[in-house]
Amino acid sequence: MKTTIKNIGQHVGQEVLIEGWLWNKRSSGKIQFLQLRDGTGFIQGVVVKAEVPEQVFETCNQLTQESSIRVKGIVRADDRAPSGFELTVTDVELVHLANEYPITPKEHGVDFLLDHRHLWIRSPRQRAILKIRAEIIKAIRTYLDGNGFVQVDPPILTPSSCEGTTNLFHTKYFDEDAYLTQSGQLYMEAAAMALGRVYSFGPTFRAEKSKTRRHLIEFWMIEPEMAYCTHEENMAIQEGLVQHIVRHILESCKLELKAIGRDPKPLENVIAGPFPRITYDDAVKLLQEKGHDFPWGEDFGAPHETEIVQHFERPVFVEKFPAKIKAFYMQPDPDRPEVVLGADLLAPEGYGEIIGGSQRIHDLELLKQRFDEHDFGDAYNWYLDLRKYGSVPHAGFGIGLERTIAWICGLDHVRETIPFPRLLNRLYP
CATH class of the missing domain: 2.40.50.140 (Nucleic acid-binding proteins)
Incomplete structure (x- = not known):
């Protein structure tokens, strides 16, 4: 048989x-x-x-x-x-009968293993990680599909970027300039006005010359958007999603977690209760009390995120960041316009931000003002149209798949979270 x-x-x-x-x-x-x-x-x-x-x-x-x-x-x-x-x-x-296999039980360097990534993925550890990746994807789809979200596929080729083109890959689109997408969010906002709750699930690209353990050049993002949704409701959806993912992995990937040596206890803490929330103001105070020379108005780096989250045994929301360090489309807090109704979700154990989200600006005049401040031109006039024809309060977020996998698996680097990583100076195999 x-x-x-x-x-x-x-x-x-x-x-x-x-x-x-x-x-x-x-x-x-x-x-x-x-x-x-x-x-x-x-x-x-x-x-x-x-x-x-x-x-x-x-x-x-x-x-x-x-x-x-x-x-x-x-x-x-x-x-x-x-x-x-x-x-x-x-x-x-x-x-x-296979030829002499280049990867043996002895220790190999990272560059050697990445040069042979097409063979390395056969190993027990790499196979387990890729299986967990597949189960995380399944869990994300199950949660979103089961909560009324509709998948919509945004374009990968875009005419510009409202966040600037510095870190975008440029290409020619016949006689026009085009760029590989770094986010499908704006298109998802348009889709939410047609379908209510939507999400995209696809590759994104950042031409960012970074070598940190958290960065890939090509990675996958899940970007839900919700019409008639507030900042608070947005965070509740994010918390539910992350807890569903972790619960699914603990139930379905016991052998794989064991194969990679992942202690399940920290993951069990994630589903034990609600996620803590602190404001950006309180996070700055905490950093200063811990000896960091960190001024209000700066964005957090990896060491700061690690310091903040080590006080908690589960992911923590840091909310209401200064508007000047966040994207133009984030809704200001009506009680305090210098901060936005947005939050980052920081994973425990030093893994940092895995989700960024916010309520979006729904007022046409305020959005026009933001466009003028950033000198966007006409490339995204269609985005303004969303505020002319039936604008509503709405919110959304983006979750980085590879960072989430790295955290759940307890990996040192995101290069093991994707079958064939694209890194600075690495396009092979």
């Missing part, structure tokens, strides 16, 4: 067929231990010389790392095995 390693527990005591690859092997003379993988998981196959035809045992002797094989065997429960099961091998068919 053909099955997968993931479903092997359904066939205890039965002979099954696994189609996969040899991850590693070891031998103790008359017994060979094959570490098998098939994309759904890893399992050990035990080959006893006295219990298989001589040709089968000889085939196992010849196997090289990453050779593709079909393996038949009896499924046995084994508490010592990571998956809880082992395979008593009865037959092995060689599909392809």
Whole structure:
């Protein structure tokens, strides 16, 4: 019976067929231990010389790392095995004998591993991270789809950017200039006026010459927008989304979290209660009390975010930032116009901002004023139209997929969160 390693527990005591690859092997003379993988998981196959035809045992002797094989065997429960099961091998068919594999159990440098990323993703750790990535994506879609959101796909090629073109990738669009998008938000605002609650889910690009552990050149963003939504309601949706993601991963990825050595306790704290909220003012005071020379009106860097969030065991909202350091479209606080009705959600354990959101300006005259202040020209006149024809209070946010994965997995760098990372000075493979 053909099955997968993931479903092997359904066939205890039965002979099954696994189609996969040899991850590693070891031998103790008359017994060979094959570490098998098939994309759904890893399992050990035990080959006893006295219990298989001589040709089968000889085939196992010849196997090289990453050779593709079909393996038949009896499924046995084994508490010592990571998956809880082992395979008593009865037959092995060689599909392809692999060349000498460049990635071995020894330590390799990061550049070497990234040069061989197309092979590195086969390793247990990288496979687990990519599986968690897929489950996080599933959880995000499930939550948004289940709460009345409609997916809308904004353009990747745009004529300009209301946030400036300094960090955008330029290309030619026939006889016009065009740029790869760094956000679909403005288009999502238009879609929200048609569909109520919407979200985009796609790649974004930043030509930012940064080498920090939090930055990628190409990354994925989820950007929900909601008509008739306030700043408070916006934060409630964000909190619900993050808690849903974490709950789903804790339930569905136990083996993967174990494979990457992720302690689940900090993640369990995330779903234990509501997220704390502090104002930008209070965050500045906290930093100053901790010895940081941090003036009011500056934006937080990674060390400041780490300092702020280490006082909490779950993500924390920092809200009401100074208007001058935030995007032009954020709604001013009516009680204090120098700050905006917006918030950043900072992840614990030093991972910093994973979500940025705000209530958007819905007043036409105020938005025109912001356009004049930033000298936007005519490229986004259509955005002004949204305030001319049925404008309503509305809000939204953006969540960075790779930063969220890095936090949930407890990774040191976002380069492991995406199958083929695009970094400063790295476009291969």
